[in-house]
Amino acid sequence: MQWIGELKDKKTIRADLIAGITVALVLVPQSMAYAQLAGLPVYYGLYASFLPPMIAALFGSSRQLATGPVAVVSLMTAAALEPLATSPDTYLAYAMLLALMVGIFQMFLGLFKLGVLVDFLSHPVVVGFTNAGALIIATSQLGKVFGVFAERAEHHYETVWNTLLAAAEGTHAPTLLMALIAFGIMWGVKRFYPAMPGVLIAVVVTTVLAWTTGFADAGGKVVGTIPDGLPSFSIPTFEVTTIWSLIPAAITISLIGFMEAISIAKAMAARTRQRLNANQELIGQGLSNVFSGMFSGYPVSGSFSRSAVNINAGAITGFSSIVTGVVVMITLIFLTPLLYHLPQATLAAVIIMAVINLIKIDPIIHAWKAQPHDAVVSVVTFVLTLAFAPHLDKGIIIGVLLSLGLFLWRTMRPRFAQLSRYKDGTMRDIRVRKLQTSPQISVVRFDGSLYFASAGYFETKMLGVVAANPDLKYIILDGEGINQIDATGEEVLHHLWERLQAQGITLVVARMKKQFMDTIRRTGLKDKMGDEIFYSRIGLALNYVWDQLGDSYDRDNCPLRSPLASNRA
Incomplete structure (x- = not known):
């Protein structure tokens, strides 16, 4: 909390205010989209964006890391909960429980200075998983883009195929048009006016269009009624067997989420010449997940895109994240009625645009040049993650074991x-x-x-x-x-x-x-x-x-x- 003393400087407060508001303009629509990706009502994304950014800023080590819902963690949350939950109520309770478990595990690692465990997730494994995760996330939104419904199959690729068959039989034209408008706005703003909040503009434009054209009456799916007010404190009820079932997912989300957060934090610390403590960051991320679970949220992590927005907007201290949380709070209290006509197709477009940047082939090619074994690990992790989806933890575990095995093989024959x-x-x-x-x-x-x-x-x-x-x-x-x-x-x-x-x-x-x-x-x-x-x-x-x-x-x-x-x- 050393940065709190720096808030005596008016220039610092002004810079953090601007950065915090700027991040919030991106976070509000993104969090709703990611909650949809996690299989939760969209307003649960807002709940996970209220307290967690503040807690992570106060107890973490990075000053500019923007914490909240992220795409990969949201996908892993859905993958972990869908086989277990038998009703919407149990799904919500399990999401809160998963956030608590992730937070407790991260705090345990931080307090006992075990952050080195993250190093077992080698870069090739993360690259392979991230590429596969981005494809899974993007294809999981096709049904909302085309306005069709397809039964979930045992494997994700089967579900995608069923979705494409359903789209071929009868795409809902207004839904597809709304998604294309959202895509066009976000791409155009990013291409010609990169300083402007393209996601927010797409949300506002498509929401107004949906309201004025009767999109919902024509069969288009909208966000609908969002409860106003702040989330209340609650501890989810659960059975002990549920905890055992969620342990693998909680550990995987903890490590993947923290690795994403710490890699972003290190990049920003190098830019600002800050001192970064990985174990303290684990404690901050862990506490933010604990608070998310106690206030109707789901697992969160550091966001690459929003952290970039934060530091580029001039954020100096963690006060910018406090401002972001306050703006989300204002949204929950006063602005939720304005989101009623927000098309779900727009949120799907937001998700797809966000994860496109995660698909990168160059790191795999670079790994092949450096060490062919690493490229093999990356490709195998990519293929197995796609093949085993929605059971994402299997691809990561096999990738980690393969990378350790190849390392052992190389050291056996120096x-x-x-x-x-x-x-x-x-x-x-x-x-x-x-x-x-x-x-x-x-x-x-x-x-x-x-x-x-x-x-x-x-x-x-x-x-x-x-x-x-x-x-x-x-x-x-x-x-x-x-x-x-x-x-x-x-x-x-x-x-x-x-x-x-x-x-x-x-x-x-x-x-x-x-x-x-x-x-x-x-x-x-x-x-x-x-x-x-x-x-x-x-x-x-x-x-x-x-x-x-x-x-x-x-x-x-x-x-x-x-x-x-x-x-x-």
Whole structure:
């Protein structure tokens, strides 16, 4: 709450007032659209936009993060509740319960400083899920755009197909026209007048058109009566079995929602040079969800689009979010009758326009260039999320497991290289640079941690070097790339050293890191191997080896000798 003291400056208050009102003009229609996406009455979106932005601003770490209903969380809410709820009343109660569970889980992570768990959601998984989620969200609104109804099938793609068949049989022309007008207004404003609130203009224009043309009387669906007044405090009633059923969805929404929020917050913090505390942000997001659940709301998160509007409108402190909440409060108390004729087709158009920007192919292509495995994870997550929809958590879980599995596979087979001197004096891979090496001395490098999954591979490669060099007397292990060693790695190193000793080959170790040396000191392996075989540089290790080989060895013509300077220097 450090920013509260900055409100003594009138310029700060004025900037936050303007930003807060600007965000509210976007939030009011967006929140109603997202509530519709979540399967809730539209005014529940307004309930989730009243207190949560204020609470997140007061207890979070980011000053410009705009919290409230967002598309992906709304979709995941609908996916979690539809299989469980047996009536509209239970659906509403479960939505509130889900918000409470999400908030409690996020607060738990924040209070115990477990925000690092979010790191298990790798960027490729999030990219794949976000792209699939955007397609699912957009296609879920086709029925409202065409003015048709189709039975929900077991899989989302079947529901989409049923919707398209229903649209082919009989599209409701006034509904489609209203949606096209909304699309045209939002696209035109964004294209030619980007500073103006296109969503609000589309809502106002189509609402007036629906009122003046009798859209509802012609069979068009409108928002209808919205209860005026603020949401009351209430705790939903539920059975214990319901909590168990919602736990997977609550955890998934907590992590996905927070990852979206923290990524936005980090981008803005870099721009404004603020200090951002991820665990404190978890507490702020968690409290905002708890308050949303206690005041007839549903799960919320930080919004990318509204946060961008907030910071671009000049927001300086969290007071802008307080202003946004106050404007929503005024809307709930005084302005709800004006929303009666708002077409649901307009809200569907708002949702589709909002999620189009989430569909991005470039990050997948970039991931392929960086690491093909990551691109595979992204594509698999995308395909499985689409295939399993509306069970969105399955796609994410499989994506996370696949990314962890591929990471483990890569670390099981790290790069192993036999080294020799390059013309610039550095040690390079003999296969890559086509270098000569000494038949009696071999320098090798292992570019990975020596742990249970890679220890066997390390031993195999070392013994392969021995088999390929029958005159070998010394192996120098360049350990710069070995960051960690566990019990299995230490055991393998111990047995390898003994096996080499039995064959008359001495293992010399160079450039080992502190954590490696601490481990072998604790186990006593360093004392067994002897202090004389550990060196801080490869050059020092080579000096030791040459001294052991004696004057009979022509060190001046050794391929491992540096051409630039004496290794003894």
